[in-house]
Amino acid sequence: MDGTVVTDRTAETVGADGTAGRDALNAAAAASAAEGSRSEALRTLSRVFGYDTFRGEQQAVIDHVVDGGDAVVLMPTGGGKSLCYQIPALVRPGTGVVVSPLIALMQDQVDALRALGVRAGFINSTQDFEERRLVEAEFVAGELDILYLAPERLRMQGTLDLLSRGTVSVFAIDEAHCVAQWGHDFRPDYLALAVLGERWPDVPRIALTATATPATHREITERLGLPEARHFEASFDRPNIQYRIVGKDDPKKQLLRFLREEHEGDAGIVYCLSRNSVEKTAEFLERNGVPAVPYHAGLDGGTRARHQSRFLREEGLVVVATIAFGMGIDKPDVRFVAHLDLPKSVEGYYQETGRAGRDGLPSTAWMAYGLQDVVQQRKLIQSGEGDEAFRRRAASHLDAMLALCETVQCRRAQLLAYFGQEASGQKCGNCDTCLTAPETWDGTVAAQKVLSTVVRLQRERGQKFGTGQIVDILLGRKTAKVIQFDHDQLSVFGIGDDLSEAEWRGVVRQLLAQGLASVEGEYGTLVLTDASATVLGREREVLMRKEPKRPAGRPKSERTAKGERKQAVDLPEEALPVFEALRAWRADQSREQGVPAYVIFHDATLREIALSLPADLTQLAQLPGLGEKKLANYGEAVLKVLADHGRLEAGTALEDDSSSSGAESPSGD
Incomplete structure (x- = not known):
């Protein structure tokens, strides 16, 4: 108009x-x-x-915040959440203040913005007095577009006074799920952030997260004091991630096979439950030729910082970590996230797997899962700190995670349903249950045999034992322990020779997952639940997944042969050499400048350059991911890489022609 x-x-x-x-x-x-x-x-x-159009809800969120409205934004990792506050900060007068718990990553975040020509800074405990004073002066003088702060700094009166001396354009509360007290990443300092709305009522606030159930969504809104906020919820679906869960059978070797067959040379994250497991897995990978470093809270701060920096700056490095690692990692080319232990909740699993494939290229979320995971998690809940309400909540989180592991339906659909969303179809075509439908069987009789053995031990002997002894009794094994306790005299001794040991362990695992049995005590002994009686009384049918006969891996039709890793970038064969030449140039730039490679260009941008082969700056400027600053800094260098590669290709072709001519004219005429 x-x-x-x-x-x-x-x-x-x-x-x-x-x-x-x-x-x-x-x-x-x-x-x-x-x-x-x-x-x-x-x-x-x-x-x-360097982009011409917004994606999904970005435009609506940005328009709303630029106009002064508060917003709560739920958007998956890689969905472009940061633009939802970065652009309002650049368009509105003043400085955008970003509240983030990621102190160790603030420098990288600021470097990435400065590479785009954005005037960015941060204030946190890693700086000395002079560094903080300089940033504070820049803020007060209006010389910053974006300022990062850790949430604990907003508990300090000095920080609040500083913000009052400058002009704030927008408050962005990143990783907003940290305010949820029952959540997997709770940060107490987030509870004090409601002060922003009270002290600066005219400054729009935007709370953002990639992980929130409907309950967490409500908690974010209430605890941050955002009753009038407009809510934006994008689909949590990450279609480029293939979700796979395999049965545990020597998990470190399974992991190594997975990496060698599908992700050789790729960057990725491996999650383990304990620090000891982290250390041993990292050592195992290193011994077997996979570059890997450990990361957990038991390492000193300097070691953690070095390992995180290496992961961000090097290509092809694997980090083996506890859940202490990963939040806010912006590395776009993480090609896989693997779990060697069962996560405690679906929220945690989604948050961790979401660190793969931020650039939208094909990636894998792989997990090895077994009986001991279930036993261990149940024991942790029972023996952990917290009141009965806390244990009930933890148990419900675990139940949802087990349901995801044991489902015979589409895993993606189950993930989305957990977050209150619907999948676009019954099958996603990119998870293991869709690619190779699992077989099910009527496990009612097998379940009755296990539960009957538990009953015999408890009622006839007053004893409780773990899974190993139960399986030995069912298989009729006269082990030293079986003979010691006269368990070969039980009526159930040897009644389970129709199944293998692995299959019996699968039965027990699925009974625990379905709440038809439980574990208790330090040794994880099997006990009955209230629901056990419905199985023993033949009132309930128990359907189970069949245990795979061979180590479960990627379906044959989907496997990538060794040496074909680069095809993951979705490039035709003729474009791969150009892509690799651009990656080599980017690696040199990264080392020279001391910044992560993705700060120079994402793989997705290099992919577009390799496909289109621009001949000049005008053509290069049309490609996504090249704003004015990057075009000015790197445009000529990129064109030189393309030209050098073109001359090399032409020279190779000329040599081939010459050798052919010589073969045809042996006389030299």
Whole structure:
């Protein structure tokens, strides 16, 4: 709508007292301002970030925040959450203040923004007095576009006074799920962030997270004091990630086989439950030729910082870690996330697996899962700190995680359902249960045999034992322990020779997963639950997944042969050498500047360059991911890489032609 049309229409609606005209004029002015803000947001997207259009809900979120509205944004990792506050911070007058718990990553976040020409800074405990004073002065003088702060700093009166001395354009509360007290990443300092709305009521606030159930969503809204906020919820689906869960059978060797067959040379994260397991797994991978470093809270701060820095800056490094690692990792080319132990909740699993494939290219979420995982997690809940309500909540989280592991339906659909969303179809076509449908069987009789053995031990002998002894009794094994306790005299001794040991362990695992048996005590002894009676009384049928006969891996039709890893970038064969030449150039730039490679360019941008082969800066500027600053800094260098590669290719072809001519003319004529 242009100004002339607005003027004509307002003129036609002026009333006798002029009120209607003023209302129309105000509405027109507001519409014009909103249209101007939208145009400025798009110009900023193109000029700074090198993209012509927004994705999904980004436009709506940005328009709302630029216009001064509060927002709660649920958007998956890799969905572009950061743009939802970065662009309002650049468009609105003042400095955008980003509250983030990721102190160790603030420098990298600031480096990435500065590489785009954004004036960014941070204040946290890693700086000395002079460094903090300089950033504070820049903020007060209006010389920063974006300022990062850790949440604990907002408990300090000095920080609040500092913010009052400058102009704040927007408050962004990143990783907002940290405010949820029952959540997997709770940070007490987040509970104090409601002060932002109280002290700066006219500054829009935007709370963002990639992980929130409906209950967590409500908690974010209430605890951050955002009752009037508009809510934006994108689909949590990550279609480029293939979800796979395999039965545990020597998990370190399974992991090594998975990496060698599918992700040789790729960067990835391996999660383990204990520090000891982290150390041993990292050593195992190193011994077998996979570059790997450990990361857990028991390592000193300097070692953790070095290992994290190596992961961000090097290509092809694997980090083996506890859940202490990963939040806020922006590395876009993490090609896999593997779990060697069962996560405690679906939220934790989704958050951790979401660190793979931020660039949208094919990636894998792989987990090895077995009976001992279930026993261990049940024991941790029973023996852990917290009241009965806490244990009930932890048990419900575990039940949901077990249901995801044991499902015979689409794993992606079950993940989305957990977060209150629906899948687009019954099958996603990119998880193990969709690619190779698991077989099920009627395990009612097998379940009765296990539960009957538990009953015999408890009622006839007053004894409780773990899974190993139960399986030995069912298989009729006269082990020393069986003979010691006369368990070969039980009526159930040897009644389970129709199944193998692995199959019996699978039966017990699935009984625990379905709540038809439980474990208790330090040694994880098997006991009955209230639901056990329905199975023993033949009132309930028990369906189970069949245990695989061979080590479960990627379905044959989906496997990547060794040496074909680079095909994951979805490039035709002829474009791969150009892509690799660009990656080599990027690695050199990364080392020279001391920044992660993705700060220079993402793989996705290099992929587009390799496909389109631009001949000049004008053509290069049309590609996604090249804003003005990056084009100015790297444009000529990129064109030189392409030209050098073209000359090399032409030279190779010329040599081939020469050798052919010589073969045809042995006389030299």
